[in-house]
Amino acid sequence: MNRLTIYPKDIQRITGRSDRYGRMLLCKIKTHFHKLNHQFVTIEEFCLYTGLKAEDVKRLL
Numbered sequence: 001m002n003r004l005t006i007y008p009k010d011i012q013r014i015t016g017r018s019d020r021y022g023r024m025l026l027c028k029i030k031t032h033f034h035k036l037n038h039q040f041v042t043i044e045e046f047c048l049y050t051g052l053k054a055e056d057v058k059r060l061l
Helices: 008-015 019-032 043-050 054-060
Strands: none
């Protein structure tokens, strides 16, 4: 199963930081990409913002 979106729990697993940090980072990414609150953040957007490789992130999900 391939997902398009990323969630705070995923960010917690990838970074080793808290769930709260994952929620905060998603808010920052949404602001950066001019998204509304109801819109999702894609894995590609997360990778562009953080500088991580998409293949590495998808492997960890």
